[in-house]
Ligand SMILES: Nc1ncnc2c1ncn2[C@@H]1O[C@H](COP(=O)(O)OP(=O)(O)OP(=O)(O)O)[C@@H](O)[C@H]1O
């Protein structure tokens with residue numbers, strides 16, 4: 001990213017692409033000239049300076065950038081350069097061999113420089129092992145080779161002893177044993193286990209038990225880096241191969257058997273088949289592991305075409321094709337997020353054997369507390385949504401900084417001591433409900449709102465991070481991880497993890513305790529939001545940093561390092577941050593905006609609470625809007641499936657009656673029975689009061705049925721001519737839900753004030769009950785063109801007098817909170833002719849604008865295990 005050969009306009013364009021505000025970009029270029037790096041540094045430092053305290057932050061906020069002038073800018077630049085930004089800086093400092101663990105591993109001394117040489121070494125003389133063959137295997141490897149014992153029956157004892165020696169854990173988990181037993185029996189194995197459960201050990205232990213090589217296919221360079229560095233700390237030699245590998249000699253060394261574990265990206269392994277066959281013959285390959293294997297399936301949320309070609313492994317490493325092999329080299333495939341459909345796809349795509357052992361553990365994470373809150377997720381909502389977070393981190397700091405205190409009071413408004421999570425339904429105000437709910441629905445027929453325009457495909461294509469190839473997210477931050485993990489160990493050198501609260505009473509006890517300290521990750525859909533939220537949080541003294549794929553790599557590395565070192569409190573990121581991130585003490589994962597699938601959501605949420613302690617997973621989403629699919633290259637079939645996944649997620653957000661953890665794990669095919677997590681907002685607050693919607697369900701069904709010429713089912717009390725109208729329209733266009741709702745309003749005075757948002761919820765309920773279905777070939781996130789099913793017609797015929805008790809869904813509750821007489825676009829338009837109505841509306845708009853400008857904090861209930869219908873009660877009040 002040089003900069004001198006770019007014009008100012010080009011630099012500004014690049015900055016905007018990264019997500020920076022137009023004004024910040026212009027200001028930065030004006031201040032530091034047309035250099036992308038300097039300009040980025042300038043804007044980011046603006047945020048960081050805010051963290052340093054009141055006096056600095058007031059001088060250095062980006063708004064005041066001009067007054068800083070060149071001198072201040074260069075000072076800030078030099079501050080930035082105090083940190084190492086190059087991979088080589090680190091290797092130079094890390095070249096002295098390090099003792100990895102306690103006395104029991106006195107032999108296991110690994111120098112990082114044995115894994116990668118510095119550029120000086122590379123240019124001056126060949127790497128010590130370059131010209132040698134296997135006789136000169138590094139010391140660390142000799143340790144491993146000496147462990148090549150006959151594994152025998154007591155393999156479990158040996159595995160446990162290696163586990164203690166290298167990783168400091170006392171014993172293997174049950175699923176790890178099962179996976180290892182399959183490998184020992186030369187069987188292929190598919191491991192489906194929750195995020196953070198310890199899948200990596202399933203493929204790392206075989207390398208230690210046999211002294212042979214394990215080849216691991218992994219989708220991200222940053223993930224490979226992370227694992228290699230951890231292994232080197234544990235006295236296991238490992239390397240990664242792929243586009244992010246800067247040292248070309250590593251590949252040669254790997255193919256000569258210098259490393260116990262070789263991480264490789266799918267693109268690269270296809271090129272290395274022959275050398276790997278030679279390695280299998282010389283040193284021996286004991287296992288191929290395919291990590292994050294859901295990437296192989298087009299039906300997964302992270303499809304990676306190169307994973308699809310991995311079937312070559314089965315053929316090229318079978319005993320049939322390689323005479324020196326007695327058995328096929330087993331394949332172990334691992335993932336935390338695979339639906340039943342994706343599992344089958346994995347088995348087929350990898351040509352795994354018929355005897356493949358499938359090891360499934362519960363996907364349930366008993367220490368994660370899930371909740372959903374309504375928010376428009378716009379800048380004007382930050383004040384309400386992040387006040388609690390700001391409070392958490394600001395409380396930790398010394399209150400010597402006057403400005404910070406003032407800001408804190410300002411945001412907290414009427415200063416409330418109880419900032420525990422505000423329940424989505426408890427404190428909804430008029431301004432919280434999206435004024436354009438109905439516009440959203442009209443867009444399928446006619447005009448789209450300006451917000452919709454803003455979120456159009458062209459706009460988003462430039463705004464979101466799409467998971468396409470390994471290089472996109474080549475962060476190569478591994479060189480910074482030298483001391484990162486030590487911080488998470490206690491005084492005895494072991495990890496501070498606890499057994500997760502598996503028993504219900506343990507989980508109830510958890511609820512009484514506050515969250516421990518630890519960092520937060522906020523996931524947002526667009527790059528722009530990463531920066532705007534960081535800017536907002538930094539203003540209040542929170543140590544926050546943005547992370548998106550377009551930001552300079554030096555910045556991204558620093559974010560990784562500081563996140564692992566616990567010096568960052570909040571990372572605001574796009575999906576580019578963190579597949580497989582294994583940091584123990586992440587206390588909160590906040591999703592700010594609709595995620596695209598339950599798979600992606602559960603994987604990202606799974607980064608919280610890996611230490612077994614209570615952690616929050618909060619989704620803020622605009623529950624009055626149907627989410628849209630973010631643009632990506634998809635075939636027609638994939639697009640259909642993507643809509644289906646988004647629809648499943650939408651229903652998760654709309655659900656008000658069943659335990660969130662249950663919904664999540666059952667999505668992955670697990671039977672949760674009658675169990676509940678007892679921690680999520682629904683378990684704690686209880687579902688809303690059931691309502692008998694017999695009349696509403698009947699009228700909706702009648703109107704829909706009439707459209708399909710089922711007038712025999714019509715109730716005489718309703719106007720038949722209206723139904724005839726609909727039948728005539730039939731031949732012109734397929735009526736959507738909105739058309740039906742308009743008809744209901746025209747027909748029944750009683751429902752004039754019931755808006756589309758409410759009917760949308762009812763239509764979903766009727767769809768789930770099997771009374772209506774979508775009459776369109778396309779898959780919609782929300783049922784769009786309802787038509788009756790046979791069951792629906794039977795309902796009209798025989799069940800119309802029966803009670804129809806249902807739990808109102810989230811959108812229905814939102815709608816009931818603010819009944820509106822004029823809810824359709826056209827009604828709104830009509831109303832303007834009446835001066836009285838016009839006056840009322842203008843007053844309302846003015847007052848809601850005023851409210852939106854003032855951040856405020858609201859009183860909220862504590863999360864107590866109270867199974868009352870508190871949500872419903874608060875709605876009424
Ligand atoms: N037998 C064990 N006993 C105690 N802790 C373990 C054991 N096995 C693994 N762990 C720990 O569990 C944590 C998570 O491990 P790992 O990164 O392998 O998870 P994962 O299942 O691959 O998660 P993800 O799906 O997010 O990639 C690590 O910190 C690891 O050290």
Ligand SMILES: [Mg+2]
Pocket residue numbers: 199200291580
């Ligand atoms: Mg993993």
